[in-house]
Amino acid sequence: MTGTELAVEGVTLTAGAHRLVRDVSLTARPGEMIGLVGPNGSGKSSLLRAVYRVLRPEAGQVRVDGADAWSMPVRHLARTVAAVVQEAGADFDLTVREVVAMGRTPHKRLLDGDTAEDRLLIESALTSVDAAELADRPFDRLSGGERQRVLIARALAQRPALLVLDEPTNHLDIRHQLDVLGILRRMPATVLVALHDLNLAAHYCDRLYVLCDGEVVAAGPPAEVLTPALLNDVYGVTAEVTVHARTGAPQVTFLPDEAARPALA
Structure with missing residues (x-):
């Protein structure tokens, strides 16, 4: 498993008369971990759907290793790109191991069983x-956090060159949030991930793209992007941004309205 290059070039997405994303471009070089951040409804999930070929762009292109993702053979795309999405259901009548084994399907012919290598990758x-x-537990009887970890395991078993994740830390406790993002950070694959937690995004991502109202309003290394002015403009909140003494990453502290107001004389 090695990383591939992703290029989103001037992508516009619509749903009926509603424009979801307008003229968005981004790049992810092989092995990079790229974060999408922004408020609810800013277009993060929609953009990811265009990358893993669920929502077709009205304009622009998504290129994976130079090839138009929407023109690639389905089987080749499935071997190259894996996705972990927010709306995955829990109605699989399968065990956890069987769900994770689904990640090996793109690498097999019809009716092929699991090989020793498959079993090793699944475990x-x-x-x-x-x-x-x-x-050995039924997938549909797991908690939300357990299901999320299993779906991430299914994507890892797929051994993709590009891994696309929409809020993968949802439902996870703090320990498993750190574990999962640490795994993604160490993967040789290219990773595109939407995150709400700006401090996690700042610590684990090489670069961030900030979306607001369907447009990219800032892009670059976390230390350049996460400024008090941007957070006020995009999120409408007052924040302090410092450098964490141990990690060297930007540390965002949001201030309640009362803390942001000057003290009365």
């Missing part, structure tokens, strides 16, 4: 997200 993926003990 490794389960172990990496701390879900090995869940392997």
